[in-house]
Amino acid sequence: MRKMLAATLLAAVATSSAAQEATIVLPAGNFGNYNPTLSAKEAVLANWEMAASGVRAGEILGKQVVTLAEGGAGYKKLSAQADFALETIVARYSAAAWLFHVAPNATPVRDETLVSMVAAASGHCDTDDCADATKAIRDAFAAASAELLEASSAARAEITARQGDVDAALLSEQLGIVADYLDSGAWGQDLVLSDFGMDADVMANRIVGALSLWRNIEPYVGLTDKEVDTAINTASTNLLRLLRRETRGMERLDPDGQVLVDLKAAAGALAAEYRRASALFAS
Numbered sequence: 001m002r003k004m005l006a007a008t009l010l011a012a013v014a015t016s017s018a019a020q021e022a023t024i025v026l027p028a029g030n031f032g033n034y035n036p037t038l039s040a041k042e043a044v045l046a047n048w049e050m051a052a053s054g055v056r057a058g059e060i061l062g063k064q065v066v067t068l069a070e071g072g073a074g075y076k077k078l079s080a081q082a083d084f085a086l087e088t089i090v091a092r093y094s095a096a097a098w099l100f101h102v103a104p105n106a107t108p109v110r111d112e113t114l115v116s117m118v119a120a121a122s123g124h125c126d127t128d129d130c131a132d133a134t135k136a137i138r139d140a141f142a143a144a145s146a147e148l149l150e151a152s153s154a155a156r157a158e159i160t161a162r163q164g165d166v167d168a169a170l171l172s173e174q175l176g177i178v179a180d181y182l183d184s185g186a187w188g189q190d191l192v193l194s195d196f197g198m199d200a201d202v203m204a205n206r207i208v209g210a211l212s213l214w215r216n217i218e219p220y221v222g223l224t225d226k227e228v229d230t231a232i233n234t235a236s237t238n239l240l241r242l243l244r245r246e247t248r249g250m251e252r253l254d255p256d257g258q259v260l261v262d263l264k265a266a267a268g269a270l271a272a273e274y275r276r277a278s279a280l281f282a283s
Contacts, residue, residue, distance in 0.1 A: 040167040043216040044174050045159055051099045051209070052155035054092035055148055061085040062117075062145035069138035075130035082121040082137050089144065090118070090193070094202045095209025098181045099155055106154040109147040111192040117144040118196050168281040171220055174213060175278035181210050182271040188253060188260050197251030204243055207267070211236055221277045228277050235270040242266050 065082050073081075093109065100108040120140035125133040162170060181187065187206035191199045214232065222229035246259045253260060 040171050040217065040220045041165070043220070044167075044170040045162060047174060047213040047216050048099070048155070048159045048162070050212070051096035052152050052159065054096050054209075055155060056152035058089035058092050059145050059148035059152060061088055062141045062148060065141040066138055066145060069134060069141075075125050075134050078134055078137055079121070079123075079125075082141065085141070086118060086121040089148070090114075090198065090202065091205050093148070093151075094205035095212070096155070097187065097206040098177065098210040098213075099158070100151070101181050101184065101186050102177045103155070103158045106158060107147075107151060109144065109151055111190070113140075113143050113147050115192055115195075116140040118193055118198070122196060168283065171217060172278045172281040172283075174217060175221075175274050175281070178210050178213060179271040179274035179278060182207075182267040182274070185260075185264055185267070187267070188255075188263065191253055194252050199253040200247040200250040203253060204247060207239070207243060211240070221280065224280050225277070228273065228280065231273045232270070232277060235266070235273050239263070239266040239270050 062085060065078070065085050068081055069078055093114075097108075100106050117140040120133075120136040123133055123136065165173075187210070188203055191202055193199070193202055214236065218229060218232075221232070242262060246262060247253075250259070
């Protein structure tokens with residue numbers, strides 16, 4: 001359960017982008033004057049948009065649960081919708097964790113709000129009167145939706161703030177962002193949904209969400225330095241394989257365990273390659 005989005009993203013990151021490399025050309029000359037259909041700038045900002053849209057999708061799904069509750073839906077129907085929405089909300093929000101780590105003005109959803117939402121959606125009511133359980137779902141998803149909306153708005157502000165930057169600077173920044181996030185180990189910290197057995201899911205989506213940025217910007221790295229491109233793909237594959245193998249069936253991550261040690265080592269190796277790529281576009 002709650003593995004579908006992570007599995008899809010893992011497959012997408014692992015897939016070769018050879019077809020893209022054949023059609024996208026690295027802009028030459030003045031990076032400030034770019035073709036919107038081929039621009040590296042567009043590719044980078046699309047990654048920020050992907051994260052912001054993922055958070056926004058969670059807000060929309062949460063609001064649908066609230067609307068259903070306020071429309072008088074029975075507990076069984078409401079609970080099913082809440083559980084369905086929860087899978088996407090947690091996965092998409094976790095995938096955007098890199099953004100909240102590197103953007104100080106992007107306010108993340110509070111831990112207690114996430115816990116309340118998951119607890120309400122995971123609850124059960126076997127009596128005839130489920131008014132309290134219904135209210136708990138409605139209130140928890142209303143609070144989460146409000147904070148997700150605020151978070152997605154802050155994320156979009158990060159896009160606006162970068163509109164005036166040139167292509168090379170944006171490429172260098174984003175590659176450096178992924179490197180810093182991987183090195184930080186933040187993807188394995190603050191796992192507040194441990195009591196619900198969701199540590200592996202959250203951590204996987206955090207890592208994969210950061211690595212998925214590579215799909216849009218890889219062509220520019222590959223056309224600039226094929227060796228660095230290959231090194232990133234190799235190190236990324238190693239990390240993803242380790243992630244799959246080490247977290248299979250895991251519900252709670254041991255902060256002092258060997259799994260986290262191994263993942264940090266693999267993430268650090270990949271971060272070093274991302275920094276090499278970032279240097280290619282640094283002024």
